[in-house]
Amino acid sequence: MIFNKLSLGQITIEVSALMPEKILNILWNNExxxxxxxxxxxxxxxVSIYFKDYKEAEMLIKKYKGKVRIVKKSGIIVLLMKMKRKVSLVIGAVIFFIVIYILSNYIWAIDIQTQRNLSPFEIRQQLSSIGIKPGLNKSQIDVYAIEKKMEDLNNQIMWIRIRVEGSTLKLVIKEKVNPPATEKKLFNQVVAKMDxxxxxxxxxxxNPAVVPGDIxxxxxxxxxxxxxxxxxxxEVKPKGTVIANTFYEKFMEVQISGEKLERTGEKNNDIYLSFYGKKFYLKKAINQFQYYDKxxxxxxxxxxxxxFKKKGKxxxxxxxxxxKEATQKLQESLRKTLSNDAKIxxxxxxxxxxxxxKxxxxxxxxxxxxxxxxxx
Incomplete structure (x- = not known):
């Protein structure tokens, strides 16, 4: 092959042997x-040798019990061999760009922007009736002629603009505004009462506005x-049920060690009359309790x-x-606030x-x- 005949590249090798000078003499003797x-x-x-001589040099070195290791490759031959390995990649890239260029000459999507009364489905059907659909070559599209045909087809169109943007045909439509109806039926809404x-x-x-998994x-x-x-x-009156996972947080402070103050049952009291913000005591207790509730x-x-007297316990x-007991109490407390159909x-x-x-x-x-x- 042509790559075996070229001598434009060099290869640098390391030769290991008991007498490396003898290896050099053998290479020189074999030209x-x-x-x-x-x-x-x-x-x-x-040492550096021509790329074409590498196989012969490797055979001679191994024949005389030497070892050879490639250190560096250089030259046009190396570049050509790399290109040979990547030729399929280059061809694939060229084909890719050719296909992209060909596809860019066609319309693959139709974007329709309407207002309140006209639906995109209706406009799409009318476009199809005059031969405008995805897959049409751009050279076959006259936007001004299409605008005129659409105005003739649909008497609700007041103004229409059609433009080609990339591979998309974009339509912006303004509708004729009809007089407001004297009566309008109002429909309820179904909204979330919590997160x-x-x-x-x-x-x-x-129609549902959410799907399972939505937050x-x-x-x-x-x-x-x-x-x-x-x-x-x-338009209809919306009605339905939306089951969702909701989240509640409850907490409780509990003392598990140390000393806790509790009422002993012993108590004392003051009795007084109140006139215009002033107190007149009928009985004044001598409070000798160290800890108490008032x-x-x-x-x-x-x-x-x-x-109420309190004493440490x-x-x-x-x-x-x-x-575990605190968690159960919190769960029972929560259950009292939930509806019958709610499940923890x-x-x-x-x-x-x-x-x-604590x-x-x-x-x-x-x-x-x-x-x-x-x-x-």
Whole structure:
């Protein structure tokens, strides 16, 4: 082949042998041109030879128990060999650009912008009737002629502009405005009453505005007051159910060790009369309690201040059991606030150490429930 005949490239090799000078003599005796000879160490030399002589040189070196390693390649022959390996890639790239160029001469999409009354489906059907559809060559498109035909076909079009942008035919249509109707039926809305992740949507009227997996915020539309496919929509009263995962956070502070103050049952009180913001005591208690709860009872003229004695009590509770009981109490508290159809699906508990033997139990509950709310 032509690549075997070219001698325009050089290759630098390292030769390792017991007597590298003897290897050089053998190469010279076999008329192999060498240059740039460098002695690396006692048993290794570096030498440059022609690319075409490499196979013969390698055979001679191995014949005389030497080792050869390629260090560097240079020259036109190396470039040609690299190009030979990449010729399929080059051809593929050329074909790719040719195909892109050919495809760019055609219309592959039609973008239609209408207003309130005309539907894109109706305009697309009318374009198809005059032969305008995806796959049409740009040279066959006269935008001004199409604008005139569309105005003749549809009497609701007041103004139309058609332009070719890349491989897309873009239509912008302004509609004729009809006099407003004297009466208009107002339809309700179905919106989210809380944040959540949509799981299931059931509609008896209207089209769903969300799908399972959507994250919605309070007030987002869930069911649209429109029913039917594109081009055949009609306004309806939306109605349905949207089941979503909602999230509630509750927490409780619990003391599991140390000393806790509790009421002993012993109490004392003050009794006084109140006139124009001044107090006249009928009975003044001598409060000798170190720790107490103070509760004031106002009942018009005669009022009381009650002191409940409190005393320290040693607390030593099992941490895990206490956390479990606190989680159950929080769940029961949440259940009282939920509707009958709501289900608690999951809970995640975290615990923080506060001080003086107290812990803060936080629970995030995942509740599956209907979040749809009708508003008018």
């Amino acid at each position: 192999i041109y060498t240059c740039n000879i460098i002695k690396i160490d006692l048993m290794t030399i570096r 959540g992740e949509v799981k299931r949507v059931y509609t008896s009227s209207g 919605v915020k309070t007030g987002d539309d869930l069911i649209l007051p429109i029913q039917g496919r594109e081009g055949f929509e009609q 509760i004031e009872e106002k009942d018009g003229v005669i009022n009381k201040i009650i002191y 040693t607390v030593n509770l099992d941490r895990e059991n206490t956390i 699906m999951d809970s995640k508990t975290t615990v923080e150490n506060i001080k003086d033997g 812990i803060l139990v936080k629970v995030i509950f995942t509740v599956e429930q209907d979040i749809a709310r009708n508003i008018s």
